[in-house]
Amino acid sequence: METSIKILPLGGLGEVGKNMMVIESPDDIVIVDCGVMFPKPEMLGVDLVIPDIAYLQQRKEKVKAFLITHGHEDHLGALPLILPKINVPVFAPPIAYDLAKVKLEEFGILAKSQINEIQPGEIFELGSFSIEFFRVCHSIPDACGIAIKTPIGLVVHTGDFKVDHTPIDGNRFNLMRIAEMGNQGVLLLMSDSTYAEVPGYTPSEQVVSQALKHVISDAPGRVIIATFASLISRVQQIIDAAIADGRTVSVAGRSMTNNVKMAFQKGYLKAPQGTMTEISLLGKIPESEQVIIVTGAQGEPTSVLNRIAYGRHKDISLLPNDTIVLSASTIPGNETVVARTIDQLVKKVSRVITPHQAQVHVRGHGSQEELKLILNLTQPEYFVPIHGEYRMLAAHADLAISMGVSKEKVFILEDGDLLEISKDKAKIIDTVPADHVFVDGLDWLEFDNIVLGERRKLSRNGFVLVAIPFNSQKGEFFGEPKITTAGVVDQDKLEDLQNNASNYLSSELKRNSGMFVEKMEAIRLIKKLVSSFIYEHTGRRPMVIPVPVEVDQNEAN
CATH class of the missing domain: 3.40.50.10710 (Metallo-hydrolase/oxidoreductase)
Known part of the structure; x- marks a missing residue:
């Protein structure tokens, strides 16, 4: 059977943030980066967004390690959340190692974690993979790319980078090592695309x-x-x-x-x-x-x-x-x-x-001429642009083609696209789940979770709370309903709406008196009646929350 490797982005492709790239051989998996994304305004109440790791959990026995390129949150911030579920060694360059330890300590899991400091140039084995971190320049010290020798060839992952000849810490991008890799032969280059649309060079720090x-x-x-x-x-x-x-x-x-x-x-x-x-x-x-x-x-x-x-x-x-x-x-x-x-x-x-008024910030990512330089030095057989929204990936793909990479060997992937590469061919063979996972307090919520749907509805249309006495044994309502609303109408219309809705509901329920009503049916009935009334009088569809207040037999009599 022909040997192949699989490349699977679980975050960072088609978006900015929560970077995670899976490299899989028949026997082993290594994961480059483990980042978070900060929630957008429409992600109501969400603390963080992290990658979907279901694919990795199903293959947990194959996972050898997380390899962290540098110390930014979008590359290591999810470690404290994911390591308790996939507790494998973590390898990171010095400052990323120390920042990761701070985060793991904050979450109380440092003692249970296997975190290792790696120096640029150090080579070590992980199953069928040989790993080498190499120095790049970015907006944080000790940023690295990672070269992974696989059973079928060399895979180069640049991490986030720019080519800065006068970096603040004095540690320059190791372009010589990149050139050596190119001379040895690079099967696949995965390269930072964040500023692939920007001509020229990125200024020095x-x-x-x-x-x-x-x-x-x-x-x-x-x-x-x-x-x-x-x-x-x-x-x-x-x-x-x-x-x-x-x-x-x-x-x-x-x-x-x-x-x-x-x-x-x-x-x-x-x-x-x-x-x-x-x-x-x-x-x-x-x-x-x-x-x-x-x-x-x-x-x-x-x-x-x-x-x-x-x-x-x-x-x-x-x-x-x-x-x-x-x-x-x-x-x-x-x-x-x-x-x-x-x-x-x-x-x-x-x-x-702001950076628009003075150069109080420069980009930490390479512009087009720097991206071309890396493509020219590595001369990859296959190319996958990484880190960026789709238009950024597409711009980088165009650059690669202009630099001589065959169009058929350039793959614009999005999160969840599973790329299989063998010695003489490559193709996308599947799409796996890779939606956002929302961290909400202690909970992990899926992309279409009902909790987030309810929050969105509340934010758009408000809510109506309906409290009414109810006896489950007799299956009857007793007394008058009390209706409270928030976010539905202006304050000057609020009292009239609540009173009118209460009177309407009371009248409708009296028409059903004498009939036995199950509690769940009572909830559905209240919701239907109140929703209909509110929509008719306001044109809005707020969340209606019926609360049958249980009364005992004596009170009911």
């Missing part, structure tokens, strides 16, 4: 340092900078700019605080004694000497920046002289919530600076 220095030195009062908690190199840039202007630095937000603490302990961050100040002590320091780093650059409702914008943060209240900086690009899909947060901030402070 060094330009951000200069922009931050200008913004901070020009600010008349406090500077509050929002960025991702995992952007450790950006935090160092902010610290350096604050020191240059004689300011102290504070951090706010649980994830930011935990990550910064870890980064100082491990030596990823450096600052002279006295630079860092607790939020609680800022009252003793002049506002013109303060820089505060916070979470919330994506407008997340519970983030520090959002709570500051709406006056809900217990320690930080906005002042007219404050300067707010959003040092992050907006993730596709978050534009509306970010715009609302910015609008709220602009009402309260003198300056709000």
